[in-house]
Amino acid sequence: MKNYSADLMALLASGLPLYRADLFAIGPCRNGAYIYSTTGQLPVTFGGNTYQPSQFGSWSRDDVTMKVGLESNSTQLTVFADNQVPVYFPGTSNAALLFDGIKAGLLGKAKVTIYTAYMPAWGVVTGPTAGSYVETKFVGMVAPVPQIGMTKATIEVRDMLYLLNTQVPSRVFQASCSHVVFDAGCTLAAATFTKTGTVASITYPYQFVTAAHITPHSAAGTFSQGVLTWTSGANSGLIDFVRLWTPGGSSDTIQLDMQPIFPIAAGDTFAIRQGCNKTFASCSDLQGATNAYINFGGEPNVPVPETAIG
Numbered sequence: 001m002k003n004y005s006a007d008l009m010a011l012l013a014s015g016l017p018l019y020r021a022d023l024f025a026i027g028p029c030r031n032g033a034y035i036y037s038t039t040g041q042l043p044v045t046f047g048g049n050t051y052q053p054s055q056f057g058s059w060s061r062d063d064v065t066m067k068v069g070l071e072s073n074s075t076q077l078t079v080f081a082d083n084q085v086p087v088y089f090p091g092t093s094n095a096a097l098l099f100d101g102i103k104a105g106l107l108g109k110a111k112v113t114i115y116t117a118y119m120p121a122w123g124v125v126t127g128p129t130a131g132s133y134v135e136t137k138f139v140g141m142v143a144p145v146p147q148i149g150m151t152k153a154t155i156e157v158r159d160m161l162y163l164l165n166t167q168v169p170s171r172v173f174q175a176s177c178s179h180v181v182f183d184a185g186c187t188l189a190a191a192t193f194t195k196t197g198t199v200a201s202i203t204y205p206y207q208f209v210t211a212a213h214i215t216p217h218s219a220a221g222t223f224s225q226g227v228l229t230w231t232s233g234a235n236s237g238l239i240d241f242v243r244l245w246t247p248g249g250s251s252d253t254i255q256l257d258m259q260p261i262f263p264i265a266a267g268d269t270f271a272i273r274q275g276c277n278k279t280f281a282s283c284s285d286l287q288g289a290t291n292a293y294i295n296f297g298g299e300p301n302v303p304v305p306e307t308a309i310g
Contacts, residue, residue, distance in 0.1 A: 007132035011118060019122045022137070023051045023115040024059050024077065030108035031237055033091030044117060046125040046134060056090065057081040057098050061114055064138045072162040075138055077112070077155045092237035100261045102153055104238060107142045112157045114138040177283060179297035181276040187295050188286060193217045193274040196231070199266055200251060205259040210252045216274055220285045225275030228256065233268030235260045242275060
């Protein structure tokens with residue numbers, strides 16, 4: 001059963017005319033940005049953030065139902081964006097449209113909090129106690145996006161009990177490393193292995209030549225299977241994955257795993273981060289031989305399944 005603050009109970013019992021609006025706090029997204037939206041027709045300020053009625057599209061929610069037990073609860077958010085008036089994904093320097101950003105996976109597994117605000121006067125939600133006129137409807141995380149079109153997207157949101165569906169044990173004995181490069185298990189700092197570059201010419205929509213050679217952190221290092229973040233140009237703020245990095249004498253060739261949302265142009269700048277193929281040799285190159293033995297998350301001597309033991 002939900003608990004309402006004494007202030008909100010008194011407000012609802014007073015019989016005074018009230019304004020009511022849902023608030024949606026989504027983030028951080030994969031690019032670090034947040035979406036603050038409201039079903040109201042005017043902005044609402046709550047918790048130091050301003051919830052916008054149309055800046056990030058028109059958002060609404062399905063009914064929220066709660067089940068007793070360990071079964072995961074879920075709801076759906078629906079967002080509309082008029083294709084005549086551009087609506088941009090936050091944090092992309094007005095370059096990526098909202099739905100293009102969602103298709104590119106920028107929502108990731110962002111945390112979602114749905115509030116319902118009750119206001120005697122429209123605008124700032126405070127109450128006798130800060131936030132006491134606000135009901136928390138649902139807290140969860142972005143799950144699959146079952147439907148996305150030109151002007152409408154449906155996003156499933158599951159509560160944190162969904163995490164109980166995580167495979168257990170989370171780590172299995174395998175030859176390759178179970179860590180994600182630069183995560184807490186890997187221990188390395190991504191900034192140390194990140195370099196910057198500039199596009200000189202475009203070979204294909206997904207492949208280009210750099211203006212200068214990009215030297216990796218170590219002699220054996222490679223940016224293949226790494227991450228490229230655009231820092232200027234039409235794709236500024238967006239992320240692409242590097243399929244292949246071919247070093248040259250005075251320039252390099254970078255092939256992305258897919259064509260970016262917007263065309264690459266000469267002069268676009270980017271930051272590129274070294275990749276890891278999860279082998280012990282790659283870990284030794286990134287970590288140094290001594291630390292590789294400590295932090296490598298695999299078992300390189302585990303025999304392959306086809307190996308018979310007599």
